[in-house]
Amino acid sequence: MTERPTATTTTISAVKNFEGKLVRIRGWLYNKRSSGKILFLIVRDGTGIIQCVASKGDVGEEMFKNLDGLTQESSLIVEGTVHKDNRAPGGYELQVTSCEIVSQAWPDYPIALKEHGPEFLLDHRHLWIRTPKQRAILTVRAEVMRSAREFLDSEGFVEVSAPVLTPSACEGTSTLFATEYFGEMAYLSQSGQLYNEATIMALGKVYCFGPTFRAEKSKTRRHLTEFWMLEPEAAFMTFEELLDLEERMVSFIVHRVLDRCSKELADVGRNPKDLEDIAPPFPRMTYDDAVKLLHENGFEFEWGDDFGAPHETFLASQHHRPLFVTHYPTKAKAFYMEPHPERPEVVLAADLLAPEGYGEIIGGSQRIHDYDLLLQRIREHNLPMEAYDWYLDLRKFGTVPHSGFGLGIERFVAWICHLDHLREASPFPRMINRIRP
Numbered sequence: 001m002t003e004r005p006t007a008t009t010t011t012i013s014a015v016k017n018f019e020g021k022l023v024r025i026r027g028w029l030y031n032k033r034s035s036g037k038i039l040f041l042i043v044r045d046g047t048g049i050i051q052c053v054a055s056k057g058d059v060g061e062e063m064f065k066n067l068d069g070l071t072q073e074s075s076l077i078v079e080g081t082v083h084k085d086n087r088a089p090g091g092y093e094l095q096v097t098s099c100e101i102v103s104q105a106w107p108d109y110p111i112a113l114k115e116h117g118p119e120f121l122l123d124h125r126h127l128w129i130r131t132p133k134q135r136a137i138l139t140v141r142a143e144v145m146r147s148a149r150e151f152l153d154s155e156g157f158v159e160v161s162a163p164v165l166t167p168s169a170c171e172g173t174s175t176l177f178a179t180e181y182f183g184e185m186a187y188l189s190q191s192g193q194l195y196n197e198a199t200i201m202a203l204g205k206v207y208c209f210g211p212t213f214r215a216e217k218s219k220t221r222r223h224l225t226e227f228w229m230l231e232p233e234a235a236f237m238t239f240e241e242l243l244d245l246e247e248r249m250v251s252f253i254v255h256r257v258l259d260r261c262s263k264e265l266a267d268v269g270r271n272p273k274d275l276e277d278i279a280p281p282f283p284r285m286t287y288d289d290a291v292k293l294l295h296e297n298g299f300e301f302e303w304g305d306d307f308g309a310p311h312e313t314f315l316a317s318q319h320h321r322p323l324f325v326t327h328y329p330t331k332a333k334a335f336y337m338e339p340h341p342e343r344p345e346v347v348l349a350a351d352l353l354a355p356e357g358y359g360e361i362i363g364g365s366q367r368i369h370d371y372d373l374l375l376q377r378i379r380e381h382n383l384p385m386e387a388y389d390w391y392l393d394l395r396k397f398g399t400v401p402h403s404g405f406g407l408g409i410e411r412f413v414a415w416i417c418h419l420d421h422l423r424e425a426s427p428f429p430r431m432i433n434r435i436r437p
């Protein structure tokens with residue numbers, strides 16, 4: 001008797017290394033076709049999709065019947081021989097030798113392989129994420145997060161987590177989520193920045209990376225109420241150095257995604273050529289010039305206002321690379337921003353606007369390091385002084401000029417993956433009318 005070869009357990013993405021060999025794939029049934037004597041099982045395992053071909057002769061009468069009755073999303077462990085086939089999705093298929101059905105799925109899988117409306121899909125987000133496009137987006141998101149860390153770590157930044165429960169606002173009091181905290185008021189963090197400004201005085205260059213919260217009352221394609229923000233901050237970093245850091249980091253991440261996620265970009269329908277040119281230097285334009293350009297192009301816009309989505313879209317559409325808009329009006333921006341040394345009516349702040357209508361992906365600035373000016377701003381913004389006493393301490397004990405920025409991960413991923421709406425860039429998006437699932 002000849003001994004049966006044993007199958008190697010592997011993933012669909014790695015079957016190319018096993019041509020002609022017997023492998024074991026563990027996954028879920030994505031789709032199924034039958035031509036009488038042959039079954040085509042389309043199996044996914046999180047790393048990819050493969051066609052598994054089962055014949056009655058190979059798997060036996062009973063197993064063939066069981067496989068024929070398999071419902072979408074049934075979980076299974078398939079063994080078979082790997083064959084190269086250029087017509088097959090992924091370039092390889094499996095000639096099934098045996099199969100174990102781990103769990104036969106209920107017959108009424110809600111996400112049938114047809115078009116569904118966005119609300120239905122969001123209600124079933126826990127299942128929707130299994131589809132190839134959503135899987136690809138989540139994979140790109142992970143690569144964006146990984147490469148951002150890789151870049152900052154290699155530049156000597158230290159990751160220091162900021163708290164989520166906080167006593168004070170960073171980005172204005174109108175979007176705070178409040179909660180009762182043992183008899184006191186507390187707020188979900190809008191940004192870790194204020195804490196970064198403390199930790200840089202201990203570590204020099206830091207970043208925090210975590211969920212942040214904004215009670216955004218508007219329903220737009222660009223706003224979530226919970227999103228992830230990457231926030232680098234460095235002592236002694238000037239405004240110019242800040243912009244250099246931003247453009248180098250953004251370019252690094254984009255090229256990492258191009259190198260490592262070509263399959264995922266294809267799955268989301270993004271042409272990599274659109275992103276290949278992203279490299280320093282990024283174009284820069286002052287707010288004043290941006291307003292001029294808007295006026296010349298028929299936009300009604302008053303100096304001093306913040307840009308809305310149509311303005312950002314127009315300004316950024318003039319370029320193939322992200323655009324820095326710099327020197328915003330002091331009154332339009334946050335309390336902590338350093339004024340321009342010769343023009344106190346504008347601040348040393350820049351927003352980075354992504355092309356193709358994606359708008360602001362980064363907000364950053366040099367920070368006020370002078371005690372008296374910061375105190376004055378806290379008063380002007382009617383912020384409760386007692387919540388900022390520790391923050392003012394930072395200007396009493398060894399204050400230095402410093403700068404930092406925040407990159408919104410979902411905005412970044414939406415741009416890279418060419419998504420219509422930010423909600424698909426979050427595993428479980430939170431919006432004004434949605435906290436489930």
Ligand code: NSS
Nearest residue numbers: 191193223224227231361362363404405406408411
């Ligand atoms: O409000 S920001 O412009 N800036 C800050 O929070 C600073 N405190 C960050 C810092 O300097 N450390 O937000 C930064 C980015 C912004 O450019 C967007 O990409 C993203 O955070 N952002 C959002 N993404 C999704 N949904 C909402 N609501 C949102 N708000 C900001």
